[in-house]
Amino acid sequence: MxxxxxxxxxxxxxxxxxxxxxxxxxxxxxxxxxxxxxxxxxxxxxxxxxxxxxxxxxxxxxxxxxxxxxxxxxxxxxxxxxxxxxxxxxxxxxxxxxxxxxxxxxxxxxxxxxxxNSRPVYELTPADKLGIAVKYKNIGVSLYKEGLLHKQTLAFFVFSDAVKWLCMIPPDEAEDLFQEVMTIKMQCYNNIALFHLQQHNYNLCVVAATILLNVDEGNVKALYRRAVANTEMQNYELAAEDLRAALLLDPNNKSLKRQQDMIKRKQKDLTDKYAVAMKKMFS
Incomplete structure (x- = not known):
């Protein structure tokens, strides 16, 4: 045994x-x-x-x-x-x-x-793989909405499974499904970015959000999440750039404006500390 x-x-x-x-x-x-x-x-x-x-x-x-x-x-x-x-x-x-x-x-x-037993992967059609991915994505959303950390952690793995199945769909074999495949994939990456942000895995949040933004550069949620992650890593210029782009798309978004104000305060604090340090150095 x-x-x-x-x-x-x-x-x-x-x-x-x-x-x-x-x-x-x-x-x-x-x-x-x-x-x-x-x-x-x-x-x-x-x-x-x-x-x-x-x-x-x-x-x-x-x-x-x-x-x-x-x-x-x-x-x-x-x-x-x-x-x-x-x-x-x-x-x-x-x-x-x-x-x-x-x-x-x-x-x-x-x-x-x-x-x-299920069929081998090579026997599955693009529509079959998409169906499995959509099911996993929906399971992940359901788990995440429960609002419990252990459920959200499990949801992260389920979203990753969905992406795995979507990546097995060759674009040249599923031209009629391409838009739906990309939509589901980007939703999963956005949810993965959110999970990493909440877990303070800021580098991983930036990676997931960037993958999404390379395909959909106008995704406001991804821009915001990448901006927050970069703010936490003190990459203020990168964060500010994302927020400016997001505000052009959604100028009344209060979360974007709050994050922008926070960056300005942090940049000012950093400049003031630097000025004090330089004054001590040369006084």
Whole structure:
């Protein structure tokens, strides 16, 4: 029996060998059934909001549609299992991902069955991939609107999954879908930029917003979020430039005006400190 040690959302260590059985592994969007036995958890299971734990044994689920941190971690191991395999799964999650004060450890024995495997990616049409991406984007929006940090963190990963599927659509094979693909992709990048801004990952916020603005230079939300991130990194000129561009598009936007006033104050404070320092140096 193999053991899957899963940390966070994506890191997994596989312990033990698995003899070749000819059985398939489930692909993303496959219909699967799972039985979880010998469950041991360091906190109350209700706090983990797990559909796999609250379901009956081998109840049907779509692999990849996880709506909680534990389920996403479990699915990391399910992707590596073969049909009808029984394995030990050990999950360690930071408490902030499940809204508890301490890190959470979870152990179980998982029995996986594939009810209906999904088609390989190369068999999917551009419309199929777009449909999956839209579903992930909508899941992310739903999670984000709950307003809870651990849900918003999960939403970030779901938005990233949506972008992954959109990037697998070759533009020359989906000319009729191009505009919709770009619209969904830019919405995801805008939401990713917002998440990084709220988490104080200012460099990453700038990267996500810039990707969007390279395609849609008049996106006011992206200009504002990049301006706020650059303000926090004391890149005042870059921030001011974005705000000027945004105000030309939306001159009555109060948030833009407040941020612009803040930059002016910060620039003045910095100039005053520099003047004082120079005066001390040469007095």
């Amino acid at each position: 193999r053991t899957f040690n899963v940390t966070g959302f994506g890191e997994v260590e596989v312990v033990g060998q698995h003899s070749y059985t000819g059985q398939a592994r489930p692909r993303e969007q496959a219909k699967i059934g799972v039985s979880l036995q010998e469950v041991c958890c360091s906190c109350e299971m209700e706090l983990l909001d797990s559909r796999y734990m609250s379901s009956k044994a081998f109840e049907s689920h779509v692999l990849g549609d996880a709506m909680s941190a534990l389920d996403r971690a479990l699915e990391t191991s399910f992707f590596l299992m073969t049909n009808d395999e029984i394995a030990r799964v050990v999950v360690c999650l930071p408490g902030k991902l499940v809204n508890v004060s301490e890190d959470v450890s979870f152990k179980c024995t998982a029995h996986l069955r594939i009810e209906e």
